[in-house]
């Protein structure tokens with residue numbers, strides 16, 4: 001079992017250590033992205049709340065700020081989302097789902113120092129009433145397996161500086177994968193985010209700051225999922241994520257119900273784990289060789305991470321074996337269900353995206369739903385946070401500040417790095433004492 005505290009800090013350090021890079025104005029990805037306007041058609045039920053939360057824009061996506069610009073980065077939480085600063089629409093959708101009896105009323109778990117979450121005395125995590133995936137209970141509707149014969153590929157915890165290497169390799173073999181993205185790391189790594197989007201890879205939700213989700217209350221869960229969905233939505237010309245994977249595989253009937261009933265998200269776990277985050281090229285290779293020799297039913301859903309070059313290289317080394325063992329390799333989001341990677345689109349660069357980024361199809365109708373703002377209210381509250389509010393705020397806001405010169409940004413990120421490293425060292429010392 002991993003040590004989540006160390007793990008959490010390690011990815012924060014990685015996020016901090018990598019200077020947030022902003023695409024320059026001549027970034028070739030920029031113009032490409034602005035062409036990814038979507039039509040009005042949605043593929044999910046029209047009466048699902050997510051339809052109202054992430055509306056189709058009649059500007060067809062051309063009004064989404066380019067990834068990496070100040071306008072794009074502003075407005076997101078600089079750390080764990082504040083339940084008091086959620087868009088009202090999200091809260092209303094949660095309240096409606098609770099009132100309709102769709103969200104099981106079970107206790108939150110607690111966890112300390114890397115131990116698996118535990119529930120209050122008398123609450124059985126393996127019972128159908130709780131069904132914690134940490135305890136290997138399979139929540140009805142959650143996905144643990146791939147279709148027979150399919151290696152449904154996904155990578156967690158990106159984007160990171162190792163992401164382009166993964167994407168370039170997949171492009172070289174004419175493949176894509178599904179990236180379960182951490183929201184706050186998309187803020188840190190816009191260039192790597194664009195590498196994913198512009199190579200036709202699929203984006204899915206891995207929460208905003210990677211917590212144990214069953215330890216959170218309902219509003220905190222809405223914030224963790226909602227902001228990550230909004231970031232994907234605003235970065236891809238309006239695509240609505242279809243799948244989410246709980247950090248540490250930790251979900252239960254309450255958490256998965258909020259994901260499904262408020263945001264239309266399907267919960268995805270895994271059926272094999274290489275432990276790559278804690279492994280060596282040899283240990284990962286040995287694990288993969290074993291998995292690949294297993295029977296073709298069910299298909300393989302292997303937990304992998306794009307945290308470091310080592311992890312990506314271990315996958316690249318194993319790739320020929322996936323094929324030679326007779327597995328059909330596919331991006332997880334395209335391999336499941338109806339093959340649509342998003343709730344409202346076939347994939348990241350599919351035919352249902354209108355060219356030229358101008359208005360598509362028919363004129364706007366007169367319905368209030370379509371003329372309403374495509375964005376949640378209240379999201380601008382976060383942009384008021386000053387860089388000095390916290391180290392994380394300095395990174396998130398400094399990344400997107402037009403006013404800060406390059407020098408100031410470097411100072412901000414340097415001071416943020418130092419304070420982060422100090423807090424990490426202190427925390428590690430406390431934990432190990």
Ligand SMILES: *[C@@H]1O[C@H](CO)[C@@H](O)[C@H](O)[C@H]1NC(C)=O
Nearest residue numbers: 063064065074075234375379
């Ligand atoms: C998402 O994009 C819309 C449309 O440009 C914008 O109004 C909204 O503020 C963006 N959301 C965030 C959190 O920046």
Ligand SMILES: *[C@@H]1O[C@H](CO)[C@@H](O)[C@H](O)[C@H]1NC(C)=O
Nearest residue numbers: 171172173174175176329330
């Ligand atoms: C790449 O993959 C796509 C989708 O599977 C396929 O249609 C296409 O023919 C492939 N191209 C090459 C060069 O293999």
Ligand SMILES: *[C@@H]1O[C@H](CO)[C@@H](O)[C@H](O)[C@H]1NC(C)=O
Nearest residue numbers: 362363364365366367368370
């Ligand atoms: C939209 O509004 C105009 C003017 O009010 C009206 O003539 C037209 O029929 C309406 N269109 C629809 C689709 O409701």
Ligand SMILES: [Zn+2]
Nearest residue numbers: 156157247248
């Ligand atoms: Zn993760």
